[in-house]
Amino acid sequence: MINRLRQEFALFKPIDFAIVINVIGLNFMKFVPIGLILLSLAFIYEFFFAKSTSFDFKTQYSKRSFFVLSIPFFLAVIGLIYTTNYSKAFEDIGRLMPFVIYPFLLLCISGTRKESLNKFVLFGFVIGLVIRFFLDFYESIEGYLYDYNIQIFFYSYLDSDTNILAIITMFGVLYLLDFLNITTPKSQQQKFVLQGLVLFLSMCVLLLQSRIVILFFFAGLGLLFIRHWKNKRKWNIVFTAFFSGMLMLIPAFQGRFQVISTESQTITTTELTHSSVIPIENLPCMSSTQLRFNSLKATWEIIKKNPVLGVGTGDWQDELVKEYNTADMPCNAHEKTAPHNQYMRNLLKYGFIGLLIYLGYIFYFFRVFRVQPRYGQLPFLLTLIFCGLGYDLLDVGSSAPLFAFFSTWLFFEDNK
Numbered sequence: 001m002i003n004r005l006r007q008e009f010a011l012f013k014p015i016d017f018a019i020v021i022n023v024i025g026l027n028f029m030k031f032v033p034i035g036l037i038l039l040s041l042a043f044i045y046e047f048f049f050a051k052s053t054s055f056d057f058k059t060q061y062s063k064r065s066f067f068v069l070s071i072p073f074f075l076a077v078i079g080l081i082y083t084t085n086y087s088k089a090f091e092d093i094g095r096l097m098p099f100v101i102y103p104f105l106l107l108c109i110s111g112t113r114k115e116s117l118n119k120f121v122l123f124g125f126v127i128g129l130v131i132r133f134f135l136d137f138y139e140s141i142e143g144y145l146y147d148y149n150i151q152i153f154f155y156s157y158l159d160s161d162t163n164i165l166a167i168i169t170m171f172g173v174l175y176l177l178d179f180l181n182i183t184t185p186k187s188q189q190q191k192f193v194l195q196g197l198v199l200f201l202s203m204c205v206l207l208l209q210s211r212i213v214i215l216f217f218f219a220g221l222g223l224l225f226i227r228h229w230k231n232k233r234k235w236n237i238v239f240t241a242f243f244s245g246m247l248m249l250i251p252a253f254q255g256r257f258q259v260i261s262t263e264s265q266t267i268t269t270t271e272l273t274h275s276s277v278i279p280i281e282n283l284p285c286m287s288s289t290q291l292r293f294n295s296l297k298a299t300w301e302i303i304k305k306n307p308v309l310g311v312g313t314g315d316w317q318d319e320l321v322k323e324y325n326t327a328d329m330p331c332n333a334h335e336k337t338a339p340h341n342q343y344m345r346n347l348l349k350y351g352f353i354g355l356l357i358y359l360g361y362i363f364y365f366f367r368v369f370r371v372q373p374r375y376g377q378l379p380f381l382l383t384l385i386f387c388g389l390g391y392d393l394l395d396v397g398s399s400a401p402l403f404a405f406f407s408t409w410l411f412f413e414d415n416k
Helices: 002-010 014-025 027-050 060-069 071-078 085-097 100-108 109-145 162-182 188-208 211-227 232-248 251-258 288-305 316-326 330-334 344-371 375-385 400-410
Strands: none
Touching: 014 027, 014 085, 014 109, 027 100, 027 400, 060 071, 060 100, 071 085, 071 100, 071 344, 100 400, 109 162, 109 188, 162 188, 162 211, 162 232, 162 375, 162 400, 188 211, 188 232, 211 232, 211 375, 232 251, 288 330, 288 344, 316 330, 316 344, 344 375, 375 400
8 A cells, every 4th residue: 555655656746746735725724825835836846847737828728728717817807997996806806816826727737647636636635624624623622621512513613614614515525425436446445434534524514504505415415316326336325315314303403404583683673773872783683594685685786787797896895885775784784795696796796798707607617527527527516506506605715716726627628
């Protein structure tokens, strides 16, 4: 085993190690800039000194791959033309920089080398997730020993960025299951270890109690099962769904679902008036569900006024706050609630033209998936499409680098 690993790693180049370390760091949002710097330095060495990489923009293949994978970034740049809040616009563009950095760095590597690194990227990503959760569990255990409150292992007590981590973990589970159904483990021991990782990460998805993600997680398992219907190894997907369903029968795992009907609070007309002596931050604001519903209503009102090109890269938040104040939604105005929907966010910023371009971006992934299928592509598409209904995946600094990386890694077009 050790000799085999030595032989495989002997063929690695600095940029290969940088990719694996970088993909581990994607699970630690604060380390993403460090990972990008490391990857960039490795790329500079390979390109200018070792001369082992090349990127020919003269070919139609290279041009198409680069520009399509960079669409989220270029949409934001185009939205600068008709924006007025340039500081907010450049802040958003900064978050979207990975969508131009990763395609530039990763597309210089040949398809053959990418194929040989696929397992290392997958397991580097999974190892990063496991490390992240063990650090969270270590802190939770310390808290549990203080007051013996079992809820310390759930929801916001477990991690500071529950929704995004739940999405990343959901993708990790589906990614591993897709790998298990397409490739054959070399031994029963390896098979049990991988299935154990699947069940551990499935439990973590449920512990984070992000309601929308949990619903999409079960839907993703179902669609993955249909995808592998003819594969006799598909029953590990059923076993994962059964295990997760049994956990959801335990009351402690239902905490966030049980409070849906009781967490909303009514704001009286007196509290809504601007003359009220109650500070806005002390208003009894409604639940996150109601805040999101209000944000979607306000977003749609703005879209109706700016249907073609939207309001621009930098003005979307200012326009939302204005709409919240007009519609007497003080809690949303105070929190500057974003749409929490990638499709609505694109409509708001870039209008229906921008949304059509974004849908073309997703269609490109389906095209590559159909022509050059690889494991991990369907889990990525399920995560992007489903979770985009409940979160601004590509516009949030904690999730944008991950989607930028895997969109490039999994959907590169091999020039055949």
